[in-house]
Every structure is written in C-alpha cells, then in structure tokens.
Amino acid sequence: MAISSELLSAIISFLMTIFILSYLIRDNPLFRAAIYVFVGISAGYVAAVAWRQVLFPLLIEPIWTGAVFSNPAQAILLFFPLIGSAFLLTKVSPRLGGLGHLPMAYLVGIGAGVTIGGAVLGTLIPQINSTFEAFDLELAAASGRNLLLTTVNSSIMLLGVIGTLAYFHFGARLHSDGSVRRNVFINILTWVGRIYIAITFGVLFAGVYSAALTALIERIDSMRIFFNQITLSL
Amino acid sequence: MADIKCPMCAKINPSDLDECKFCNARLKPLTDELSRSQPPIRPGDQPKPIDTDELEPVLPQWLRKVRQQNRDSADENAQKELEKEEKAAPKDNVDLLAGLQSQSDINEEVPDWLAEMRSGGDQNTLEEISPKEHDQASSNIISKEEPLEAGKGEASTLPGWISDLGTSELDSKTDKVNQSETFPSPAEEKSSAMDFELGAEPEVSSSFLKDATDSISSNLSGLEDNSLSPQNPVSEEPSQSIEADSDLPDWLATIEEKNAKNSVMQEPAQPELTKGESEQILTNGEDPNTLAQQAAGQLSSENKVPDWLSSTGEEAASAQESLAKSESNDLQKPASDLPEAFSSTDKESREPDPGQDLPTDNLSGGIDGETTIAENEPVDLQNKEVDAIFSTDMPDWISEIGTETKKEDGATPGEAQDLDPVDLPNWVQAMRPLESVFSESDSENLGDQTLEEQGPLAGLRGVLPAVRGAGPSSKPKAYSIKLKASEDQQTSAALLEEMLAKEINPKPINTQPVILTQRIQRWGITFLLGVTIFGTIFAGTQIIPMPTRAPFETSAAMRYIQEDMPADAPILMIFDYDAALAAEMEAVAGPIVDHMLLLKQPRMGLVSSNPIGSALAERFMAFPQANHNYQSGQNFTNLGYLPGGAAGVLAFSENPAAIKPFSVNGEPAWETPVLQDVKQLSDFAAIILLTSDLESARTWIEQTENTRGESNFLVISSAQSGPMILPYVQSGQVDGLITGLNGSAPIEQVNSGRPGTIRLYWDAYSLGLLTAVMLITFGSLWNLVSGWQMRRKNSIET
Known part of the structure; x- marks a missing residue:
C-alpha cells in the first residue's frame, strides 16, 4: 500500500497530537520529544525564511550578481546592513563582541523610537479622542444612535477608563493616626476600576479559553479525519 | 600668705607647714620644694656633677650615722690601698660587690658621702674580718643603740617576708657551711643528710664553703637587684649595688661582708640553694641547742625588737656564729632533734600577719621547749631606730606601726622640714621623669596647686603639673545622641519599617481543604471535555444553533465587503498569527474571505511580519480557499516575511515596493498583475489583518495610521485578542473586526x-x-460553601 503524503502528514499530525496530549498524565519523554521537534522545526524554518526571503534576495544576491554596483545609491544603502550584520556576527567572540554593540544600539534605538512614536500617535492620542467623542451627541444623532443609550454607554466607558487609571495611581498621604491611605474619592474610583479590570481579565480568559478550545476541537477533528482516512484506506 | 586647706580633714593650716597639724596629712607634695628649687631636666640634658655634701641634711638619720661612722673609720689612703688590692686580686675571684668599686671609680657622679660609705664597706669587705669584727657585727644586729641601720634601706624596699626569706636562706646556708664543705647536689642531698644523721663526719673542703657563700651572695644580689631594677639594672649600673649594699642592715651587711670575704678566697658559686636545700642543711647542720642558746643570749638583750625581727636577728646571729665556726672548721656535731618549726622556713615566720603582733611561735617552738624570748620579752615596737628602718616604702601594716610609734614618742616629722633646696645628684635627677617632660616654669606659672580628688594621689595638692596645651584647648563640642530627622524622613522610615515588618512576619498560609488532588481534577476536567468534544466531533452533531446577529464591528466589516469594496481591487492581507492558532484563525477568516472572493474577486498581496506567516498564508490559500482556485502570481502574490518588527512595518507602510520588492518565489512582486498598480500602502482598497496577537495588531494599527489613507482596515483576530482590539474599532482606527468563532459564525x-x-x-x-462554565461555577460554589463552613466552624470553636 502506497502511503500518500497526505496520509503521512496525517499520521505525523496524529502522533504529535497524542504526544502533546500525553502531558495530561505527566511530563514524559513523548511530550518533550514533541516539544523539541516543534522548537527545532520552528527555529530551522525561521532561519530558512530569513535567509531565503531576506538575506539572500536583499543583501547577498545584489552583491553576488553585481547588480548593486550599477546603482551607487543602492550600493551605499547595502553597505550599512552588510557592516552591521558583520558586527553582529562578532558577538559570538568574547574578544570581538564589542563590535556588535554598534548595530545593536542602532536596532534598539530605532525600535524604541518607532514603538514609542507609534504608541503615542497611534494609541494614546486616538484613544483619548475617542473617549471625548463618545459624548458627542451630534455625532451620535447623525449616526442614528439613541442619545440616551449613547450617553449611558459613554458614561460607563468613561467611568471604566477613569477607574482603571485610578487603580494604577499609587499616591497616598500620611494621616494623623500614622497610617498611609489614599484619598476616599480615589479609593472609590479604584474600587470601580478594580471591577472593570476584573471584567477585562475575565473577557481575556474567556477569549484564551475559546481560542484554546477551538484549537482542541480542530485537533480532535483532525483525528477524526485521520481515522476516517485510515478507515477509508483500509 | 594664704593658708592651706588640708585635703584630708579640710582644716586650715598655715602655709608654711608641710603637714597638717591636725591630721598629719601632707599638705605639699614631697617634690614641691625640689621642683621649685631645681631647674627642670630637659630630655637630652647631660647630668651635671654636683657636690652632694649639701644633700646630707636631706639624708635620713640612719644614713647620716652610717656616713659619720664611715668618715671616722675610713680615710683616703685606705681607699687607695683597697683599690690596689682589688687590682691585684685574682681575676677568677667572683665577687659581685667587687666590681662595683671599679665602676664607682669611673662614675664621677657618685656623691662623696656614698663614696665614703662605699670605701668603708669595701674595705671591710675585702679585708679579712676577724672573729672580733664578726662579733661586733653580730652585736650590731641586736644592739639597741645601733639597730640595723645599714639594713634600713634594704628593709625599706623589701617586704618583711622576703627579708626573712633572705635571712632564713642566709642562715640556713651559713649553717650548711658550718656543717659541711661539700655542697650536695639535689641528687646527693638525701644521702648527705643521711650522713649527717648517722653522725658521719662531713668532709670539709674550701669549695663547699665557697659555693655556699657565693650562693648567699647571689641571693643577696638578687634581692638587691629587685630593689634597684626599676631604675638601674645591676648588670648595667653596678654602682647601684653598692648603694643597695650600703642600705643593708648591719647584720646583713656583716653577713655579706663575710660572703664577700669568702667569695674572694674561694671558687665561683654553684647554683643557688633552693628552699628545701637550705632547710635540709639547716636541719642537719647545726645543733639546735646551740642555736637556741645563742639566739636566746642575743635576743635577751633586745627587748624592744619584734619577734619576727628578733628571729631574724637571731638567725642572722646564728648564721654569723656558724660562719665563725666554719672558719675554724668547727663542724664536729651532727644534727639531731631539730624542731620542725625551727628547721623549716615557716611562712608565718617570714610573712607576719599584718594587724597583729608578729608570731613568736617560731622561736618558741624552735627552741625545743625552753623558755622562749617572746614569752619573756613582750614585743615593743616603739624603738625609734626600728621605726626609722620601716619609715618608707613599707607595707601598710608596718607603716601603721611606724605611725603609732611616732605618735607615742612625740616625735615631730621634722625631717621633711630639713629638706633644703639643694642640687640633686645626677642619679636622682635621672629619676625625675616628670620634670623632663613638663616644663617646671609652666607649672609654676599656672600656680599649680590643684587638689587631687581621685586615685592614689587623692588629697595631695600640686603633684601633677597642669601645663598649657597638655589638655584640650577648648571645650569639646557637644553632640546630641538624638537623631536629627525631619518629619518626612521619620515618616519614610516608619513606612519602610512597616513594610519590612510585613515582609519579615510570615503570613499564615490559608490552607483550604483539598477536595481532590490536582491529578484527579485534571483527569476529571479532561474526561468532561473529552466526552463533550469527542462525542460531538465524532458524532458530527449539529444541534446547537449558530448566532445569526453579528455585532456591530462584524457588521461593519460585512457591510464593507458586501457594499463598499470595489471589485477586482488590490487588497493586502497580513498573516500575523501563530501556527498553534492556525485552526481558529482559518476557521474565523474562512467565511469572510470566501465571501469576499465570491463577491469581489480581489487581487491579494500577502505579507507577514511573522516568519511563520508566509507559510500559513500559503496554507490558507491552498486549503480553506482552494475552491476559488486562486493562483500565486496571478490572483495573489505572497510577499513573504517582513523583517524589522515595528520599524519594518513602518518602512513597509511608507514604501512597500522598496521594502518587499520580491515575492517568496523571487519574482518582482510589484510588477506582477496582482500589484502592478500599487505604489504605496494607500493604493490597497483594503488592508485585512489576520492576527492572534494584540501586539501585532497594535503595531500594524499604529504604524500604518498615517499611511493607510482611504484604505479600509479590517481585522480578523483570535478570540483571545479580539477584546483588546475592540477599542480601536470604537475609535475608528479599525473599520471592522471579526473575532473568534462567535464573530465569524x-x-x-x-x-x-x-x-x-x-x-x-x-x-x-x-x-x-458550557462545560467550562459549569466547572467554573461548580468550583466557585464549592469554594464558597467550603469557605462558609470553615468560617462557621472557626466561629463555633472560638
């Protein structure tokens, strides 16, 4: 009987699924073998992707073919990543590892700047504006929404935002009795924010459980398909 | 002149008095007059030769008498002859006192009176002493008129028991000399003693006599060295031995003279005798009856000498007598029936108990039942000469006796008044370290009459000079031991302390009753979920109805796809989810993509900021959407992995063709029919992000905020990240959101x-x-009930 690639992949998929589920018993070699296989394959695949999709077509091939020399500007642009890559490779040597600090500093600096700028301009300011606009009744009326419900919803949202922010406010004052407590109003907001945070975590837990449950269902369905294939092949 | 207040009795005394007329306490320090009359000795100053004749008034009475005697008995010619004899003496003669003479000749600092006294002593030492002189010396010991003058200094520096010890040893060794000329070694001691007991006539040899006398001399020298060691070791300053020699009592000096005489005549000394040896020799060497008779005869004339001193004199007399006998080799009688008390150097006889009369048992017991001197002659310590012996540096018990004697005699302490300012001899100046450190003028300028209130100098005034600069120049700064801390600092410290206290104090672990073990729980949950999922999947049931009403964010996405999305428009699909969630993401994205491909047939460019994403994109197009027969390079182009994270996304959003020029197949992606009309990000009709990670969604939302233009931005997310992306939908940054199976159904x-x-x-x-909800609900209720029962149980117990 010839084993098709689909059947082979189904068998491997089934075995790996069983190995992973064997963790229900306890930590065992089958589970660890499956983990090692996944980690190794992922790392190898990432390295292959980086070489095949990034390094070779964007850095090596232009230099290898000499195409970059026809465009001096492109050649200059390729010079910096080439030197940076060479410096990063020196990190494997303790004596020459210091040369890798320069490209690392460049990467970290660029990454931090881009992330912070995007967070401020793409998240913080738009979210603050969104909170303000929730009380824009003209916009709500224009969109055909119920003004009362919009106001209630906006108030609930605003209370949740303020309460959550108050929950992360740790300032306190020393009272006459020697105790250090937060303001009563802040305490109330904190209590409200705690509720919102609890609901948020509950939603996140439900989402994680839902995603994991869907993955489990898919695996069990794949097992069903495998058994069906085995049954049909027999 | 101002009166002086007595530091002891606090009564006023005239300033010219040195001692209090009421309590006899000293009002001025002994060194007061000397310090005022003498210029201070600076460090490095050479001693000056001073005529010490002027010091004679300062000398004690006994010393003046000795000096007078020496003046009478000695002359310069005799001294010269003595020096000649010393030079002519054999070098092998070991005389500890002989070397002192030569040293004294070199030392010009020796005062005249001391030189005269030394010459007399040396003369007597080196000359052969006749038995008559021995008798005279012995009579000096017990003489009432001239009692122990030469030994005053020695007795004043040595405790009584040491003096007695030296005397006893002297006596015993002298007796030994009388008995035998052979000095027994410790091993031979017993046999020699047996010889004496058996009446064997000991051999008389000159070596034994020499050894015994040398040992006595060494003992005496040791005693003298002890008294002189603080200032001048004998080895370095032999002249001091002469001074000590001159301080010996007459009886002791006589013995020493005898020893010196023997040492001149005989060989070098053997190791000194031990106590046991001397006792043994004393026991065996002399007839106790003879000793007792001699002692009784001598002590009978010494009515006012204390018992212990009488015993000392008796022993010394007996020693001298024995010494005289030894010269005549009168060692005919063996020892027999010697009383124990007399034969032993009893500690009590050497160290009298202070506060009580000296013991007389030694002699009384030692004279074998005969009438003792102590019984016949009560102790009288009022002898002035005896008092003079122990007037200085005496133990307390002797000093007290001396004080009483002075009071009874009515003698005024006028000797201190006789101390006129004189030039001190060099050796006395060298013993004044105080003035060599502190300037005397400074102390005088300060008018140092400070009354010492504590310590051994309590009651004395002006004994310690107060010199400027010796102490602190200013009052020491006062520092408070209280910590200076502000209220904020104290508050912070209290807060820190409270925090540390909370960390240090262990919190009791609230142990809840274990319902089931974790393994059982795990298997229980697995069984429930397995039955539910396996049953429904393998059974293929489709009983539970699917939701028909989509939330507004899903409706917005559907509305755009159905109504606003142009046909055959380029769209960008971003595959940023993990392989583990591929099943969910494919299930969620399948319906909307299928619906879009059916309605609009868009040209799709596929890209991923996740290295796995490109493969997942190929899988997505190959399997879930296989029925659409979309071909790579014709209907879609997989741009592959976009490296650089947020920076890569930002760069791609600004110039996608430059960042990802090629597809995963190596073809120029932006020259293919799929993307040929796309030059920038906003040229895409829609950007559809398939993500299972909030960070990935936020990166794409944030970094493409300014480059998306009019492109519609839709997000298809996993159920776990959907709630966190929803605010971007409400803020208008995301046009539509499809989350999980519930949103895609x-x-x-x-x-x-x-x-x-x-x-x-x-x-x-x-x-x-539902199973999860039931398990969570059941577990919560179980914990609630068990907690309530626990609290109730605790309340009942308390």
Missing part, C-alpha cells in the same frame, strides 16, 4: 454556510464553553 451563515468549518465546530465549541 454570522458571516458563515450569510455566506450560505461556507466553508462550514464553524458549523462543524460549533456544537463542540458550545458544549465546551
């Missing part, structure tokens, strides 16, 4: 049930959620 129903994956999963998914 209405789209699948709208899409005529295609591809049907959600329907296939829906029963298992719903039952799985």
Whole structure:
C-alpha cells in the first residue's frame, strides 16, 4: 500500500497530537520529544525564511550578481546592513563582541523610537479622542444612535477608563493616626476600576479559553479525519 | 600668705607647714620644694656633677650615722690601698660587690658621702674580718643603740617576708657551711643528710664553703637587684649595688661582708640553694641547742625588737656564729632533734600577719621547749631606730606601726622640714621623669596647686603639673545622641519599617481543604471535555444553533465587503498569527474571505511580519480557499516575511515596493498583475489583518495610521485578542473586526454556510464553553460553601 503524503502528514499530525496530549498524565519523554521537534522545526524554518526571503534576495544576491554596483545609491544603502550584520556576527567572540554593540544600539534605538512614536500617535492620542467623542451627541444623532443609550454607554466607558487609571495611581498621604491611605474619592474610583479590570481579565480568559478550545476541537477533528482516512484506506 | 586647706580633714593650716597639724596629712607634695628649687631636666640634658655634701641634711638619720661612722673609720689612703688590692686580686675571684668599686671609680657622679660609705664597706669587705669584727657585727644586729641601720634601706624596699626569706636562706646556708664543705647536689642531698644523721663526719673542703657563700651572695644580689631594677639594672649600673649594699642592715651587711670575704678566697658559686636545700642543711647542720642558746643570749638583750625581727636577728646571729665556726672548721656535731618549726622556713615566720603582733611561735617552738624570748620579752615596737628602718616604702601594716610609734614618742616629722633646696645628684635627677617632660616654669606659672580628688594621689595638692596645651584647648563640642530627622524622613522610615515588618512576619498560609488532588481534577476536567468534544466531533452533531446577529464591528466589516469594496481591487492581507492558532484563525477568516472572493474577486498581496506567516498564508490559500482556485502570481502574490518588527512595518507602510520588492518565489512582486498598480500602502482598497496577537495588531494599527489613507482596515483576530482590539474599532482606527468563532459564525451563515468549518465546530465549541462554565461555577460554589463552613466552624470553636 502506497502511503500518500497526505496520509503521512496525517499520521505525523496524529502522533504529535497524542504526544502533546500525553502531558495530561505527566511530563514524559513523548511530550518533550514533541516539544523539541516543534522548537527545532520552528527555529530551522525561521532561519530558512530569513535567509531565503531576506538575506539572500536583499543583501547577498545584489552583491553576488553585481547588480548593486550599477546603482551607487543602492550600493551605499547595502553597505550599512552588510557592516552591521558583520558586527553582529562578532558577538559570538568574547574578544570581538564589542563590535556588535554598534548595530545593536542602532536596532534598539530605532525600535524604541518607532514603538514609542507609534504608541503615542497611534494609541494614546486616538484613544483619548475617542473617549471625548463618545459624548458627542451630534455625532451620535447623525449616526442614528439613541442619545440616551449613547450617553449611558459613554458614561460607563468613561467611568471604566477613569477607574482603571485610578487603580494604577499609587499616591497616598500620611494621616494623623500614622497610617498611609489614599484619598476616599480615589479609593472609590479604584474600587470601580478594580471591577472593570476584573471584567477585562475575565473577557481575556474567556477569549484564551475559546481560542484554546477551538484549537482542541480542530485537533480532535483532525483525528477524526485521520481515522476516517485510515478507515477509508483500509 | 594664704593658708592651706588640708585635703584630708579640710582644716586650715598655715602655709608654711608641710603637714597638717591636725591630721598629719601632707599638705605639699614631697617634690614641691625640689621642683621649685631645681631647674627642670630637659630630655637630652647631660647630668651635671654636683657636690652632694649639701644633700646630707636631706639624708635620713640612719644614713647620716652610717656616713659619720664611715668618715671616722675610713680615710683616703685606705681607699687607695683597697683599690690596689682589688687590682691585684685574682681575676677568677667572683665577687659581685667587687666590681662595683671599679665602676664607682669611673662614675664621677657618685656623691662623696656614698663614696665614703662605699670605701668603708669595701674595705671591710675585702679585708679579712676577724672573729672580733664578726662579733661586733653580730652585736650590731641586736644592739639597741645601733639597730640595723645599714639594713634600713634594704628593709625599706623589701617586704618583711622576703627579708626573712633572705635571712632564713642566709642562715640556713651559713649553717650548711658550718656543717659541711661539700655542697650536695639535689641528687646527693638525701644521702648527705643521711650522713649527717648517722653522725658521719662531713668532709670539709674550701669549695663547699665557697659555693655556699657565693650562693648567699647571689641571693643577696638578687634581692638587691629587685630593689634597684626599676631604675638601674645591676648588670648595667653596678654602682647601684653598692648603694643597695650600703642600705643593708648591719647584720646583713656583716653577713655579706663575710660572703664577700669568702667569695674572694674561694671558687665561683654553684647554683643557688633552693628552699628545701637550705632547710635540709639547716636541719642537719647545726645543733639546735646551740642555736637556741645563742639566739636566746642575743635576743635577751633586745627587748624592744619584734619577734619576727628578733628571729631574724637571731638567725642572722646564728648564721654569723656558724660562719665563725666554719672558719675554724668547727663542724664536729651532727644534727639531731631539730624542731620542725625551727628547721623549716615557716611562712608565718617570714610573712607576719599584718594587724597583729608578729608570731613568736617560731622561736618558741624552735627552741625545743625552753623558755622562749617572746614569752619573756613582750614585743615593743616603739624603738625609734626600728621605726626609722620601716619609715618608707613599707607595707601598710608596718607603716601603721611606724605611725603609732611616732605618735607615742612625740616625735615631730621634722625631717621633711630639713629638706633644703639643694642640687640633686645626677642619679636622682635621672629619676625625675616628670620634670623632663613638663616644663617646671609652666607649672609654676599656672600656680599649680590643684587638689587631687581621685586615685592614689587623692588629697595631695600640686603633684601633677597642669601645663598649657597638655589638655584640650577648648571645650569639646557637644553632640546630641538624638537623631536629627525631619518629619518626612521619620515618616519614610516608619513606612519602610512597616513594610519590612510585613515582609519579615510570615503570613499564615490559608490552607483550604483539598477536595481532590490536582491529578484527579485534571483527569476529571479532561474526561468532561473529552466526552463533550469527542462525542460531538465524532458524532458530527449539529444541534446547537449558530448566532445569526453579528455585532456591530462584524457588521461593519460585512457591510464593507458586501457594499463598499470595489471589485477586482488590490487588497493586502497580513498573516500575523501563530501556527498553534492556525485552526481558529482559518476557521474565523474562512467565511469572510470566501465571501469576499465570491463577491469581489480581489487581487491579494500577502505579507507577514511573522516568519511563520508566509507559510500559513500559503496554507490558507491552498486549503480553506482552494475552491476559488486562486493562483500565486496571478490572483495573489505572497510577499513573504517582513523583517524589522515595528520599524519594518513602518518602512513597509511608507514604501512597500522598496521594502518587499520580491515575492517568496523571487519574482518582482510589484510588477506582477496582482500589484502592478500599487505604489504605496494607500493604493490597497483594503488592508485585512489576520492576527492572534494584540501586539501585532497594535503595531500594524499604529504604524500604518498615517499611511493607510482611504484604505479600509479590517481585522480578523483570535478570540483571545479580539477584546483588546475592540477599542480601536470604537475609535475608528479599525473599520471592522471579526473575532473568534462567535464573530465569524454570522458571516458563515450569510455566506450560505461556507466553508462550514464553524458549523462543524460549533456544537463542540458550545458544549465546551458550557462545560467550562459549569466547572467554573461548580468550583466557585464549592469554594464558597467550603469557605462558609470553615468560617462557621472557626466561629463555633472560638
């Protein structure tokens, strides 16, 4: 009987699924073998992707073919990543590892700047504006929404935002009795924010459980398909 | 002149008095007059030769008498002859006192009176002493008129028991000399003693006599060295031995003279005798009756000498007598029936108990039942000469006796008044370290009459000079031991202390009753979920209805796809989810993509900021959407992995063709029919992000905020990241959001049930959620009940 690639992949998929589920018993070699296989394959695949999709077509091939020399500007642009890559490779040597600090500093600096700028301009300011606009009744009326419900919803949202922010406010004052407590109003907001945070975590837990449950269902369905294939092949 | 207040009795005394007329306490320090009359000795100053004749008034009475005697008995010619004899003496003669003479000749600092006294002593030492002189010396010991003058200094520096010890040893050794000329070694001691007991006549040899006398001399020298060692060691300053020699009592000096005489005549000394040896020799060497008779005869004339001193004199007399006998080799009688008390150097006889009369038992017991001197002659310590012996540096008990004697005699302490300012001899100046450190003028300028209130100098005034600069120049700064801390600092410290206290104090662990072990719980949950999911999946049930009403964010996405999305428009699909969630993401994205491909047939560019994403994109197009027969390079182009994270996304959003010029197949992606009209990000009609990670969604939302233009931005997310992306939908940054199976189920129903994956999963998914809800609810109720029961039980117990 010839084993098709689909059947082979189904068998491997089934075995790996069983190995992973064997963790229900306890930590065992089958589970660890499956983990090692996944980690190794992922790392190898990432390295292959980086070489095949990034390094070779964007850095090596232009230099290898000499195409970059026809465009001096492109050649200059390729010079910096080439030197940076060479410096990063020196990190494997303790004596020459210091040369890798320069490209690392460049990467970290660029990454931090881009992330912070995007967070401020793409998240913080738009979210603050969104909170303000929730009380824009003209916009709500224009969109055909119920003004009362919009106001209630906006108030609930605003209370949740303020309460959550108050929950992360740790300032306190020393009272006459020697105790250090937060303001009563802040305490109330904190209590409200705690509720919102609890609901948020509950939603996140439900989402994680839902995603994991869907993955489990898919695996069990794949097992069903495998058994069906085995049954049909027999 | 101002009166002086007595430091002891606090009574006023005239300033010219040195001692209090009421309590006899000293009002001025002994060194007061000397310090005022003498210039201070600076460090490095050479001693000046001073005529010490002027010091004679300062000398004690006994010393003046000795000096007078020496003046009478000695002359300069005799001294010269003595020096000649010393030079002519054999070098092997070991005389500890002989070397002192030569040293004294070199030392010009020796005062005249001391030189005269030394010459007399040396003369007597080196000359052969006749038995008559011995008798005279012995009589000096017990003489009432001239009692122990030469030994005053020695007795004044040595405790009584040491003096007695030296005397006893002297006596015993002298007796030994009388008995035998052979000095027994410790090993031979016993046999020699037996010889004496058996009446064997000991051999008389000159060596034994020499050894015994040398040992006596060494003992005496040791005693003298002890008294002189603080200032001048004998080895370095032999002249001091002469001074000590001159301080010896007459009886002791006589013995020493005898020893010196013997040492001149005989060989060098053997090791000194031990106590036991001397006792043994004393026991065996002399007839106790003879000793007792001699002692009684001598002590009978010494009515006012204390018992212990009488015993000392008796022993010394007996020693001298024995010494005289030894010269005549009168060692005919063996020892027999010697009383124990007399034969032993009893500690009590050497160290009288202070506060009581000296013991007389030694002699009384030692004279073998005969009438003792102590019984016949009561002790009288009022002898002035005896008092003079122990007037200085005496133990307390002797000093007290001396004080009483002075009072009874009515003698005024006028000797101190006789101390006129004189030039001190050099050796006395060298013993004044105080003035060599502190300037005397400074102390005088300060008018140092400070009354010492504590310590051994309590009651004395002006004994310690107060010199400027010796102490602190200013009052020491006062420092408070209280910590200076502000209220804020104290508050912070209290807060820190409270925090540390909370950390240090262990919190009791609230142990809840274990319902089931974790393994049982795990297997229980697995069984429930397995039965639910396996049953529904393998059974293929489709009982539970799917939702038909989509939330507004899903409706917005459907509305755009159905109405606003242009046909055959380029769209960008971003595959940023992990392989582990590929099943969910494919199930969620399948209906909307299928619906979009059916309605609009868009040209799709595929890209991923996740290295796995490109493969997942190929899988997505190959399997879930296989029925659309979309071909790579014709209907879609997989741009592959976009490196650089947020920076890569930002760069791609600004110039996608420059950042990802090629597809995963190596073809120029932006020259293919799929993307040939796309030059920038905003040229895409829609950007659809498939993500299971909030960070990935936020990166794309944030970095493409300014480059998307009019492109519609839709997000298809996993159920775990959907709630966190929803605010971006409400803020208008995301046009539509499809989250999880619940969000995609209405789209699948709208899409005529295609591809049907959600329907296939829906029963298992719903039952799985229900099972989870039931388990969580059951567990919460169980904990609530068990907690309530626990609190109730605790309340009952308390």
